[in-house]
Amino acid sequence: MGVGVASPGWCGLALGLSLVFSGCSLSAGAALTRPSGRDHSLAIGPSVEASLQLPRTYQTVAGIEWTQSRTASDAWRLGMSYGLTTLPTAAGRVVWEATARGGLLGAARDAGVGGFGGLRLAMLLRLGRLRDPWQSDGIADTAWFLVADAGVNGLAGGGRSLESEISTRLLLRMNLGSALLP
Amino acid sequence: MSARIAAAVLCAGLAGCTTYRMPGGSGPASDLRERTEGLLTAGTARADVTPPPGPSTFGHGPDALVAQGYWTRLYCRIFVLETAPEDRVALVACDLHSISSILHRSVAERVRAIVPTSRLLMAATHTHAGPAHYFDAAVYGGIASSRRPGFDPAMVEFLAARIAQGVERAYAARRPVAARWVHTSAWRLTRNRSLEAYRANGGPPLADPPGGLDLSEEEKAIDPALHVLQLEAVDPQTRTRMLGPAGWIVLFAMHPTVVGSRNRLFGGDAYGASSRLLEAELRRAWAHRCGATAAPECARLEELDPPAAILNTNEGDISPVWSTGTAAEAIRVGRALAERAWATYAEDARVAGAGPAWLAGGAGFRNRVALDSRYLEVDLPGAATRSSGANATLCPGAELGEGSGHGASDHPVSLDSILPHGADVDPDRHDCQAPKKRMMGALQTLLVGPARTSFPSHAPFALLRLDDTWLSFVPGEPTVHAGAAINAGVTAVAHQRDGRAAHAAVVGLANAYFQYIATREEYATQSYEAASTLYGPGTADYFRDRFLLLARSMRGESIDGELRPGEPRVGEAVELTYQPGPLRSRLPGAADGASLDSLGDVRRQRGLCRLLRTPPGVCFWWSDGAPGRVAIPDGRFLGLVRAESREPVRTCQSARPLSSPWMTVCDPGAVVDDRGLQFETRARGHSGDAWLWSTLVQPSREQWAAMAGAGPVRLSAAGTAGVRPVESEAFGAGALPAACAADALRFCLGEDDDAPR
Numbered sequence: 001m002g003v004g005v006a007s008p009g010w011c012g013l014a015l016g017l018s019l020v021f022s023g024c025s026l027s028a029g030a031a032l033t034r035p036s037g038r039d040h041s042l043a044i045g046p047s048v049e050a051s052l053q054l055p056r057t058y059q060t061v062a063g064i065e066w067t068q069s070r071t072a073s074d075a076w077r078l079g080m081s082y083g084l085t086t087l088p089t090a091a092g093r094v095v096w097e098a099t100a101r102g103g104l105l106g107a108a109r110d111a112g113v114g115g116f117g118g119l120r121l122a123m124l125l126r127l128g129r130l131r132d133p134w135q136s137d138g139i140a141d142t143a144w145f146l147v148a149d150a151g152v153n154g155l156a157g158g159g160r161s162l163e164s165e166i167s168t169r170l171l172l173r174m175n176l177g178s179a180l181l182p
Numbered sequence: 183m184s185a186r187i188a189a190a191v192l193c194a195g196l197a198g199c200t201t202y203r204m205p206g207g208s209g210p211a212s213d214l215r216e217r218t219e220g221l222l223t224a225g226t227a228r229a230d231v232t233p234p235p236g237p238s239t240f241g242h243g244p245d246a247l248v249a250q251g252y253w254t255r256l257y258c259r260i261f262v263l264e265t266a267p268e269d270r271v272a273l274v275a276c277d278l279h280s281i282s283s284i285l286h287r288s289v290a291e292r293v294r295a296i297v298p299t300s301r302l303l304m305a306a307t308h309t310h311a312g313p314a315h316y317f318d319a320a321v322y323g324g325i326a327s328s329r330r331p332g333f334d335p336a337m338v339e340f341l342a343a344r345i346a347q348g349v350e351r352a353y354a355a356r357r358p359v360a361a362r363w364v365h366t367s368a369w370r371l372t373r374n375r376s377l378e379a380y381r382a383n384g385g386p387p388l389a390d391p392p393g394g395l396d397l398s399e400e401e402k403a404i405d406p407a408l409h410v411l412q413l414e415a416v417d418p419q420t421r422t423r424m425l426g427p428a429g430w431i432v433l434f435a436m437h438p439t440v441v442g443s444r445n446r447l448f449g450g451d452a453y454g455a456s457s458r459l460l461e462a463e464l465r466r467a468w469a470h471r472c473g474a475t476a477a478p479e480c481a482r483l484e485e486l487d488p489p490a491a492i493l494n495t496n497e498g499d500i501s502p503v504w505s506t507g508t509a510a511e512a513i514r515v516g517r518a519l520a521e522r523a524w525a526t527y528a529e530d531a532r533v534a535g536a537g538p539a540w541l542a543g544g545a546g547f548r549n550r551v552a553l554d555s556r557y558l559e560v561d562l563p564g565a566a567t568r569s570s571g572a573n574a575t576l577c578p579g580a581e582l583g584e585g586s587g588h589g590a591s592d593h594p595v596s597l598d599s600i601l602p603h604g605a606d607v608d609p610d611r612h613d614c615q616a617p618k619k620r621m622m623g624a625l626q627t628l629l630v631g632p633a634r635t636s637f638p639s640h641a642p643f644a645l646l647r648l649d650d651t652w653l654s655f656v657p658g659e660p661t662v663h664a665g666a667a668i669n670a671g672v673t674a675v676a677h678q679r680d681g682r683a684a685h686a687a688v689v690g691l692a693n694a695y696f697q698y699i700a701t702r703e704e705y706a707t708q709s710y711e712a713a714s715t716l717y718g719p720g721t722a723d724y725f726r727d728r729f730l731l732l733a734r735s736m737r738g739e740s741i742d743g744e745l746r747p748g749e750p751r752v753g754e755a756v757e758l759t760y761q762p763g764p765l766r767s768r769l770p771g772a773a774d775g776a777s778l779d780s781l782g783d784v785r786r787q788r789g790l791c792r793l794l795r796t797p798p799g800v801c802f803w804w805s806d807g808a809p810g811r812v813a814i815p816d817g818r819f820l821g822l823v824r825a826e827s828r829e830p831v832r833t834c835q836s837a838r839p840l841s842s843p844w845m846t847v848c849d850p851g852a853v854v855d856d857r858g859l860q861f862e863t864r865a866r867g868h869s870g871d872a873w874l875w876s877t878l879v880q881p882s883r884e885q886w887a888a889m890a891g892a893g894p895v896r897l898s899a900a901g902t903a904g905v906r907p908v909e910s911e912a913f914g915a916g917a918l919p920a921a922c923a924a925d926a927l928r929f930c931l932g933e934d935d936d937a938p939r
Contacts, residue, residue, distance in 0.1 A: 180326040181325055
């Protein structure tokens with residue numbers, strides 16, 4: 001539980017930024033998408049996401065995600081997300097997040113860049129031993145989560161007509177938090 | 183307007199601001215005539231406000247750790263005083279960091295049948311080992327206000343309900359009393375921790391130490407004033423025959439921060455020790471009197487437990503003289519203060535030599551006194567002072583300076599090392615807050631919030647006159663000089679009809695919390711206290727001005743003409759709203775975890791061993807219910823009982839008595855339990871529904887000596903109603919438990935939470 005910050009410098013700067021923007025997390029895993037249009041095939045590919053819990057309630061999250069679906073018409077996606085999380089108030093293992101997302105998607109066959117937007121609901125399962133409050137009040141702390149999310153997206157452009165899509169992801173998330181945050 | 187829209191958008195987008203109504207509003211005072219003397223009655227009570235383990239402590243900013251248990255219980259000591267229902271006041275002194283507006287108003291809402299909001303006077307001892315999470319201003323519940331910060335309405339409810347119950351008990355216990363003030367001084371206990379800022383005021387020292395004391399500059403730059411209000415029960419028929427102590431209120435300037443920021447136990451720190459040591463003497467004084475008289479109270483001597491409350495005064499820049507930061511040192515400092523206070527009574531020949539039939543009037547006790555109070559609320563942002571000169575208004579917004587982030591010199595904040603270094607004065611600043619260097623620049627607004635209620639903004643000022651002494655209840659921490667200026671102003675206005683000199687003292691940390699109040703000269707230095715003065719350099723002048731107004735009102739003058747239109751009137755507690763920091767559940771709930779009843783045989787001893795100390799300590803650990811389930815605030819939770827009868831072990835003394843002619847008389851309330859200073863109790867963790875608890879008991883030599891004659895004893899952790907206690911194996915002074923092994927020792931000292939195998 002020690003503070004252990006001996007001198008300013010990069011370590012101090014990182015901690016300072018962590019203090020301001022903390023509750024940042026990095027997730028990686030697999031995404032599975034199923035469009036409703038002409039391409040009914042399931043697509044699966046890697047997905048990574050980084051997000052921040054925003055001041056002052058830290059129950060608002062903003063993030064950026066990148067997914068490579070590996071289909072010819074939907075080769076990659078780069079999107080932003082914004083929504084709500086129960087992470088600061090969750091006392092048990094389960095955390096919920098609901099976010100809106102939107103961004104760009106690109107196709108492999110010179111079909112141009114399109115866009116996507118949608119809604120996502122995620123259930124986060126906290127991994128490891130649940131700790132008591134006095135065991136988790138360090139200035140910097142990490143927590144691991146298994147994230148299962150499901151969402152509905154609309155896809156447009158990129159050589160396609162507007163179509164809907166169901167997507168789901170399974171991610172492993174590392175959350176860098178701080179007990180200085182509410 | 184654009185700034186307001188931007189703030190609203192920022193607020194809505196980032197925080198989802200929710201506004202709440204502040205309870206406890208009440209109308210203006212209807213009778214502001216100067217009060218004359220009347221026969222005094224007083225009722226006292228003690229309210230236990232010790233939360234179960236789990237909330238954070240408060241006071242060391244980002245270094246305030248989550249509490250794992252408690253060392254001393256946290257008490258509010260309550261005095262209901264009156265000469266007539268119209269002047270009745272409830273004076274509440276709490277082992278808390280400070281009093282928040284929402285706490286003051288929430289208690290007021292509950293006790294409005296006894297006193298209006300304007301006559302509920304609450305103050306905190308300023309222990310930094312009290313709980314967080316009960317502040318209505320976002321800044322005290324938001325980022326870095328403590329570890330695991332947040333505002334918890336359940337904490338407000340917990341504290342307010344218990345304090346209100348205490349006020350009701352005190353009201354019901356009113357009885358005729360006589361009172362006297364003793365005004366003396368205490369040196370060598372404290373030192374000034376911001377000497378440069380103190381010197382900026384110029385002029386001679388505020389107080390001259392007596393000759394022969396070898397004091398450092400820091401030890402001279404203090405307010406040594408020690409004010410002691412002694413209340414003595416008198417016979418209800420004659421109202422003159424003195425029976426025994428009804429309670430004491432001691433005022434002194436000192437941060438009770440001997441126990442440092444590594445602490446994880448709730449406790450009253452040095453003032454908690456002072457109160458307990460004085461209370462033992464008040465009980466002993468009763469026992470002494472009862473040896474010579476046959477007052478009806480003497481039939482229930484063991485129940486008599488008059489409270490000795492400590493109120494802090496102008497302690498803003500005053501620290502205790504400490505070195506190790508241990509509980510033992512807190513007791514040493516607390517004992518030194520208690521000795522000074524007790525000497526005003528026990529070494530007074532008029533008291534010590536009084537016979538069993540001494541009467542009010544002897545030794546300066548008066549059964550007929552003047553009791554009066556005034557209360558005035560003000561919105562501080564942009565408020566105008568009556569003082570002339572520059573910065574005659576308070577700043578339109580509150581702000582923390584860079585110096586605030588460093589922490590006080592005796593307890594620097596560990597995060598200071600990552601904050602920008604250099605001067606804390608901004609020479610290029612020319613606005614109202616100049617020369618304050620804004621901490622974190624624009625990020626301060628982002629993190630704390632743009633709303634004016636993100637910082638405390640609505641201040642209650644209260645003035646109480648009790649006999650020849652005027653107490654100014656300041657919603658913050660005035661420095662020595664800022665407090666002295668208020669006192670000088672009040673005594674210049676106050677007058678006594680009987681020719682006696684008027685005395686004045688500030689009571690800090692009262693009714694709301696606005697951090698520090700530094701003088702204009704101190705503000706220019708941007709010391710820690712000055713940088714934490716929220717509304718700019720005119721703050722001390724403005725505060726002094728308000729108390730002068732109240733003193734004039736108390737003298738019978740009308741001050742309505744000097745209040746701006748729309749401002750609250752004297753005695754009025756206006757309707758308010760507030761936007762607290764993020765709501766978080768921090769207080770363990772009474773329904774969390776399994777009921778004690780359902781745990782059955784799971785609740786049992788897990789270990790018992792002896793610490794090799796002189797005198798020996800005993801460590802006991804056991805399985806029990808969740809923190810919100812056990813009975814910590816409901817009387818004795820842990821104590822020593824006789825192995826066979828289960829009766830509490832009573833000793834002649836809890837600790838070495840303070841000096842008095844009757845110091846060999848036994849303290850009738852001396853028991854060995856967790857309401858004293860000897861237990862350090864922790865929740866250690868849980869497995870399923872069973873929680874592991876431990877307590878480290880360090881009986882005094884006096885207690886060990888008494889136990890030698892008590893036969894086998896056990897440590898007992900109380901159950902709830904109908905549920906048996908958890909008891910240790912029997913041991914005794916002559917049959918101590920086995921010595922703790924190395925892993926058990928680490929566990930018992932709180933260095934390792936894993937239970938010894």
